[in-house]
Amino acid sequence: MTQSEPKEWLLDEENELRIEVEFDVKVKLRLVTGTAEVFGTELGQNVDYEFSGRKIAVFTWHGCKILVWGTCSVEYIANETPMTSYINMHLALEQRRVLATQNNGQGPRVMIVGPNDVGKTSLSKMLLSYALRQNRQPTYVDLDCSEGSITMPGCLTATPLTEMIDVEEGFGSSATSAPTAGSAVMPLAYYYGFPSPKDNVKLYTLLLNRLAHSVNRRLEEDEAARKSGIIIDTNGLIDATGYEIIANCIKAFSVLGHERLYSDMTRLHQKKAGAAPGAPGVAVIKLAKSGGVVERDNAFRRHTQNQKIREYFYGTSKSELAPYSTNIGYHEVEILRVGEGTLAPSSALPIGEDRKVSETQVVKVEPGEHLLHSVLAVSNADRMVESEILETNLAGFVYISEIHESRKKMILLSPCPGKIPKKYWWLGSLKWAED
Numbered sequence: 001m002t003q004s005e006p007k008e009w010l011l012d013e014e015n016e017l018r019i020e021v022e023f024d025v026k027v028k029l030r031l032v033t034g035t036a037e038v039f040g041t042e043l044g045q046n047v048d049y050e051f052s053g054r055k056i057a058v059f060t061w062h063g064c065k066i067l068v069w070g071t072c073s074v075e076y077i078a079n080e081t082p083m084t085s086y087i088n089m090h091l092a093l094e095q096r097r098v099l100a101t102q103n104n105g106q107g108p109r110v111m112i113v114g115p116n117d118v119g120k121t122s123l124s125k126m127l128l129s130y131a132l133r134q135n136r137q138p139t140y141v142d143l144d145c146s147e148g149s150i151t152m153p154g155c156l157t158a159t160p161l162t163e164m165i166d167v168e169e170g171f172g173s174s175a176t177s178a179p180t181a182g183s184a185v186m187p188l189a190y191y192y193g194f195p196s197p198k199d200n201v202k203l204y205t206l207l208l209n210r211l212a213h214s215v216n217r218r219l220e221e222d223e224a225a226r227k228s229g230i231i232i233d234t235n236g237l238i239d240a241t242g243y244e245i246i247a248n249c250i251k252a253f254s255v256l257g258h259e260r261l262y263s264d265m266t267r268l269h270q271k272k273a274g275a276a277p278g279a280p281g282v283a284v285i286k287l288a289k290s291g292g293v294v295e296r297d298n299a300f301r302r303h304t305q306n307q308k309i310r311e312y313f314y315g316t317s318k319s320e321l322a323p324y325s326t327n328i329g330y331h332e333v334e335i336l337r338v339g340e341g342t343l344a345p346s347s348a349l350p351i352g353e354d355r356k357v358s359e360t361q362v363v364k365v366e367p368g369e370h371l372l373h374s375v376l377a378v379s380n381a382d383r384m385v386e387s388e389i390l391e392t393n394l395a396g397f398v399y400i401s402e403i404h405e406s407r408k409k410m411i412l413l414s415p416c417p418g419k420i421p422k423k424y425w426w427l428g429s430l431k432w433a434e435d
């Protein structure tokens with residue numbers, strides 16, 4: 001797996017070691033002296049960390065020595081990083097948290113926007129980790145439906161974090177049916193089912209508003225979480241649709257109370273006061289992109305998605321899981337999908353009379369061979385009321401591993417044993433061939 005002789009790296013203060021590891025390669029890393037962190041999470045001294053299919057930066061504020069076993073496809077030390085501006089950003093947020101504590105107010109709500117591959121998720125992790133290191137309980141909202149940092153790709157999620165984010169696994173191989181890495185609480189997930197918000201803007205907006213409503217309600221009840229604030233990671237859409245979504249998100253999460261934020265944000269990139277009496281000030285802060293952020297091509301992204309799905313059912317090398325295989329009859333479940341963009345199989349039967357399917361219309365899908373290798377999201381809904389079911393959160397996911405058309409049965413993998421307690425399952429565009 002790894003070569004026997006490690007490579008030694010000596011990092012001066014405020015340097016970072018940037019490494020890229022292919023998917024079929026394992027690289028081991030150990031901090032020997034000094035202090036270092038990966039996207040905000042501190043490394044333990046003389047602890048071995050293993051990475052595969054990752055692009056990471058090991059940053060040190062005060063200098064350190066690191067040993068690396070294995071072959072990285074890219075490895076170099078950078079002495080220019082935007083980390084000082086990131087920590088300053090954190091300190092400014094921390095001040096807002098202190099103020100919120102003093103005034104019994106609410107902590108900062110930060111939304112990170114920008115094009116693809118500029119380091120939005122990495123910055124989110126850092127701001128969350130720094131907050132966690134100060135014993136805060138920030139809420140992480142992930143609106144990047146292509147990636148699925150918390151659960152599976154295709155979801156909009158929120159999770160209150162209470163524990164440090166794992167160095168090796170990031171937000172982890174977490175499921176909606178289990179607490180995530182970094183959290184003692186189950187994440188809240190809504191199923192969107194497409195890789196880009198553009199694929200079904202109406203549905204995306206509906207779910208975004210629903211998620212924001214649930215988060216806002218939760219924060220009303222949880223004082224520590226409310227004062228710690230929210231970090232919102234967005235997807236990289238910055239065209240007209242993207243701006244519309246950003247503007248909606250700002251409103252939904254009350255990032256600020258200013259309707260013209262969108263134009264202000266793009267035009268000014270600076271602090272603006274709210275227009276409405278008593279509206280909070282608007283702070284639009286431009287942060288530099290790290291030179292280490294790596295562009296990921298479609299193949300890499302697809303591979304990351306597959307890894308994510310695999311981890312949901314089988315866990316990681318650190319915490320392996322054994323999924324349960326269940327036999328289920330076609331008649332025992334109702335498979336649904338949403339909207340025009342997904343209209344496809346002729347077997348799809350529209351519920352309602354209209355043949356033309358709107359973007360948020362729920363469509364019943366007849367089970368059949370076409371479901372093979374699909375990942376389906378299990379809704380928590382107990383009844384099929386169109387306006388309700390769309391906005392019902394998820395219980396978890398199942399994977400269809402075999403279809404027996406003649407017996408009208410399918411075999412599925414699920415993380416929990418026995419019959420799946422919920423019968424409404426969403427079909428999106430996620431497919432996965434088990435390897």
Ligand SMILES: Nc1ncnc2c1ncn2[C@@H]1O[C@H](COP(=O)(O)OP(=O)(O)OP(=O)(O)O)[C@@H](O)[C@H]1O
Pocket residue numbers: 018019054055056057115116117118119120121122123144147234235236290291292293294295296
């Ligand atoms: N300083 C760094 N050194 C090395 N790799 C980095 C660094 N910062 C980020 N990366 C890596 O670069 C890739 C892109 O970063 P990230 O996911 O944070 O970008 P993003 O803006 O969220 O992308 P997208 O919107 O497309 O999901 C990731 O694989 C991340 O681990």
